[in-house]
Amino acid sequence: MENTIYRLIKPGEFVEQRVEIGDGTDAVIVKPRFLSICHADQRYYQGLRAPEILAKKLPMALIHEGIGEVLYDPQNEFKPGMLVAMVPNTPVEEDEVIAENYLRSSKFRASGFDGFMQDKIDMERTRLVLLPEGIDTNVAAFTELVAVSYHTINRFDRIAHARRNTIGIWGDGNLGYITSLLLKTRYPEYKVYVFGIDEKKMLDFDFVDGTYHCSNIPKDLSIDHAFECVGMAASGTAINQIIDYICPEGTIAIMGVSEEPVPINTRMVLEKGLRIFGSSRCGIADFKALLHLYSERPELVKKMKKIIGEIVTINSIEDMKDAFEKDAAMPGGKTVMIWEK
Template sequence: MEMINVSYRLKSPKFFEEDIDEMELDGVIVRPTYLSICQADQRYYQGLRPIEVLEKKLPMALIHEGIGEVVFDCSSNFNVGDKVVMIPNTPQGEDVCRANYSYKSKFRGSGFDGFTSDLVKLEPDRLVKLPDDFNMHVSAFIELMSVAYQGITKFSEIAITPKEVLGVWGDGNLGFITALFLKEKFPESKIMVFGKHLENLNSFSFADAIYQIHNVPQGLVIDHAFECVGSSASQSAIDQIIDLINPQGTINLFGVSEYPVPINTRMVLEKGLTIQGNSRSDREDFVGVVKTLEQNSQLFEYLEKLITNICEINTLDDLKDAFNKDYISRFGKTILKWNK
C-alpha cells in the first residue's frame, strides 16, 4: 500500500522545489509539526559549502531538527496522534563505534532528505515519544540539545581531574544549551561562559560568570573547557582555552570549521590535556534529553529565551522568508510551524 507524499527540496542555493513521490506504508509515518533551522541548513541554503559538496548533495530536503505527530504505525510502538521527536541519524548496520561517529550511518539533511516534507517515514527506534505537556516550540530543537547532552556524557566518562570550574566558549545557541545542561548536571560546579557579544552573554543568567574574550581577569583558571565557537574563530578560542586550563584538563570540541584549525600542541603536551571531538548524537542522547526535561521543567523557561522567530510555513515563499529571517538573526533559533 502506498500514499502520495510531497517533499520540499533545496535544488540550488536559495531555490526550493516541490517533489512528489509515492511512500510505502511501512515503518512509522510522521507528519512534521515544528522544525528548527540549524547553521548547517543555512550553509546549504546560502551556498556556503564548497561547490563540489553542493553538486554532490543537492537537491535535498533540509532540516534535521524537528518533531511531529504519528499518523500511521504498522509496528504497534506508537498510537496515532502521539507527539514524537524525530532522530535524523540513521545507522546502516552494526559498527564498533557509536552510530553518530560511524561512517556507515546516514544523516538527514546532509546525506539524504531531511524533514521538510508532508510526511516522513522512520523506523520505530528513530522516534522518541514526547509528553503532551512539553513546550513544542522548544521541543523542535531537542536534536541540538542532544548534541550537547552526548558531549557532556562523554566528558563525564573521561575527565579525571576536579570539575570545580567549567568553561564554555561561545555565546551562541549551542554554547547556551551546553552551559545550561552543565549547570543542571553539575550544580556544584562553577560555570563560566566566554564570548564575544555582550548582548548574547547577558542571556546566560544561569551562569556563575560571563566574560568577553578580550576582558578575562588576570589569573583566572578553569578545570575543563567546552568549545562551541566553530569556523575560523575556533583557533583563538582553543588558544585561550589552552592558556587558561589546568593540567590534565579536557577540551571538548563542538564547533565546526570548513578549514583546518591550528592547535598549540606544545602546550597540549606540556599540560597533558585531553582533546575530545563531539558531533551529532544518537537515540540514547534523545532519550536522555527528554528525561532531563521531564525532571527539570524549569529548563524550558531558559530554553524558550533562545527562540527569536516563529514562522508559519504554508508555501515555499514562507520557507524562503524563514531562512532569510534566521540568517540575519545573530542569536537564537528560528522555529517553523509546519503547516504543509
C-alpha cells in the same frame, strides 16, 4: 501513498518533488509539525559549503531538528496524533565500541539524504521518541541540538579527570547557552564560566557563575576543563585561548564546526598534557535521556525558550524562504518553523 518533498536544488531555491512512500513497509508515517533551522542548514541554503560538496549533496530536503505527529503505524505501537521527536541519525549497523553517530556507515538526514522538509516522513520506529506530555513544542523542535550537547557532556564525564571545580564555555551563541545550562543543571556544584564577545547575549547567561569578554579575561583566571562552542574560523582562536587558560591535564571538548582546518598550539597541548576530544551529532539514547530530563526538570524547558528568536508558520515555499532569510538576518537564537503544509 503520495508524498511531497521540498528540496533545495541550489542555494536559495526550493522546489516541490512528489514521490511515493512504499506500501507494506514497517515504517511509521509521521507528519512534521515543528522544525528548527540549524547553522548546517543555512550553510547549504546560502551556498557556504564548497562547490564540490554542494554538487554532491543537492538536491536534498533540509532540516534535521524537528518533531512530528504520528499519522499511521502498521504495528499500532505509536497511536495517531502522538507527538514524537524524530532522530535524524539512521545507523545501518551496530558496533560494540563505536556509537551510532560516529559510525561512518550511518546516514544522517539533511546531510546526504532527505531531511524533514516534507509533507510526510516514513520513519523507522527506532528513530522515534514519544514527547513528554505538555512539553513546549517550540523548544521540542530543537531537541536534536540539545541532545548533541547532552551527548558531549556524557562523554566529558567519562573522559575528564575528577578535579572539576571550574568549567569554561567558549561561545555565547545557542550551543554555548545550551551546554552551560545543561552543565549547571546536572552539576550545580561546578563553577561554570562563559567566555564570549557579545555582552548583550551574555546577559541571558544569568544561571552561570560568571561571564567574561574574550578580550578581557583576568590573567590569574584558570579553568579545569573547557567546552569550545564557537565554530567556523574563530574556533581556532577560541581553542588556543582555552589552551592558555586551562590547567595541566585538563580536557577540552570541541563542539563547533569549521569548514576549514584551524591551527592550534600543539606545543602547549603537549606541555600541559591536555586531552582534546570532538563530539558531533547524537543517538537515540541521548534523545530519550534528554526528554526524560525535561520531564523531571520543567524549569529547564522554560530557560531553553530564551533562545527562540523567530517563529514562522509555513504554508508555502515562499514561507520557507522567508524563514531561512529571517534566520540568517537574526544575530542569534533559534528559528522554529510551524509546519502547516
